[in-house]
Amino acid sequence: MVKINENYLKLEKNYLFIRIAEKVNAFQKANPDAKLIRMGIGDVTRPIAPVVVDAMKKACDEMGVKETFRGYEDSGAGYDFLRNAVSDYYRSFGADVPASDIRINDGAKSDCGNLVDIFGDDNIILITDPAYPVYVDSNLMNGRQIVYADSNEENQFAAMPAPDGYELNGQKVFPDIIYLCSPNNPTGAAYSKEQLAEWIAYAKQHGAVILYDAAYEAFISEDNIPRSIYQIDRAKEVAIEMCSLSKTAGFTGVRCGYTVVPSELKTMASDGTEVSLAQLWNRREGSKFNGVSYPVQRGAEAVFTPEGQKQVKENIIYYQENAHVIAETLKELNIPFTGGINSPYIWFKCPFGMDSWTFFDKMLNEIAVVGTPGAGFGKNGTNWFRLTAFGDKDLTIEAMNRLKELVKNSQ
Ligand code: PLP
Secondary structure, eight states: OOOOOGGGGGSOSSOHHHHHHHHHHHHHHHOTTOOOEEOOSOOOOSOOOHHHHHHHHHHHHHHTSTTTOOOSOSSSSOOHHHHHHHHHHHHHTTOOOOGGGEEEESOHHHHHHHGGGGSOTTOEEEEEESOOHHHHHHHHTTTOEEEEEEOOTTTTTOOOOOTTOEEETTEEEOOSEEEEESSOTTTOOOOOHHHHHHHHHHHHHHTOEEEEEOTTGGGOOSTTSOSSGGGSTTGGGTEEEEEESTTTSSTTTTOOEEEEOOTTOEEEOTTSOEEEHHHHHHHHHHHHOOOOOHHHHHHHHHHTSHHHHHHHHHHHHHHHHHHHHHHHHHHHTTOOEEESSSSSEEEEEOGGGOOHHHHHHHHHHHHOEEOEEGGGGOGGGTTEEEEESOSOHHHHHHHHHHHHHHHHHHO
C-alpha cells in the first residue's frame, strides 16, 4: 500500500489565512453593510508599471511570430538579459553578484521551499520567531529539527545569534542552516550591516549556511540597512539569498524572483570531499525546473531599466506613505511597534494586554478592520499584530481613524 509522508500530518492544520478568511466571511454575513477594510494579507494592490506591461505585451507578440518564437530556455536558469540586469541591480547598491550565480524563478516562495532539497534531513534548522511560515513548514515536511531564535520587544524583533547555542531536546546545539529575513515579514524589523556581520561570523564559526530572504529589500529607506547580505564581507562564503519582484514591482500575480547561490559557497560531503552548493542547486533545478516564461522574464527585465525603476518606485513610495500613516497613528496612541520605515509591515503590541486573536476579533467586530494576528507567525507573536501598508491610501487613513476611536473608547 502507498505510504504517505507522515511529516505532513505534523503541520499546523488550520493555516493562518484560512482561519482569518473564515472569521471575515462570518462577519460579513452577519454585517452585510459594514465597510470592511483589509490590512491583513501581504498582497500588493497597485497595478503593474506601464513599462513592464508593454515589455510583456511585446514579448507575447514575439512568441506569435516564427522568427522570434521561443521554446524551452536552454539552462532554465533565466535568460542572460535578465540575469545581467539583476547583477547590475545588485551592483547599484554595492553588492558584487555575477550573473552566473543568479537563477531566475517563479517567485521567492518556491525557492524558500525548494532549496532545502540540497541539504540533508539531519541538519538542525534555526528560524527566528516570529517568521514567515514557509520556512518552518518546508523543513517540517522533511522531518528536520528546528530551533528558534527569539525576536521580541527586548531585541526590537531582530534576534541575534546565541553564542552558547540553542536548546534542543535538553541539549545545547548549534544550527547548520539559519533562516534570516530582512526586512522581516511579519515584524518589519531590518538588520544593520553590523548585525548581519555578526550572523555571518557565527555561520562561519559553526560551518552553517544562511538562507537570506530579501523579498522586501526595495522598501529599505535607511542608509545603514543593507539591501543584500552580499554587501557584507565574506557573506558569499556562507549565504544564499532569495529575492522577489512580488512586492518590489507588483509581481504577485505575474510570478518572478531570483536566487543567488555564490560559487564561493562550499561545504563538505560526508566522505570529506569539497562540494559546491551552486553545483548541487543547479543539478536540482536542472532536473526539476524548466524556467520562467519568456514574457514574464521580459517584464522583469523592464523593472530594472531606468524607466522601470522610476515607475516601480512610485508604487513603493505610495505604500511607504501608508506605512507612515500607520506608524504615526501608533506613536500617537503610545503603542509600541516595529517596522514601517524599511518595510511595508507594521508590527505592534496589542493594546490592553490582549492576545492577538482576541484583538483581531475586537478590530473586526468593532471597527471592521482586518489585520493579521501575530500568533500565526510564532510564539513571540502571541501579543502582537501585523498591519500591511499595501492598501488604498484613503482606506488606510480611515482605518487608522477607526483604530484611534477604538483605543480611546476602550480605555
Ligand atoms: N519571502 C517573504 C518573507 C514573503 O513575505 C513572501 C511573500 O509574502 C515571499 C518570500 C514569497 O514571495 P513570492 O513567492 O511572491 O515571490
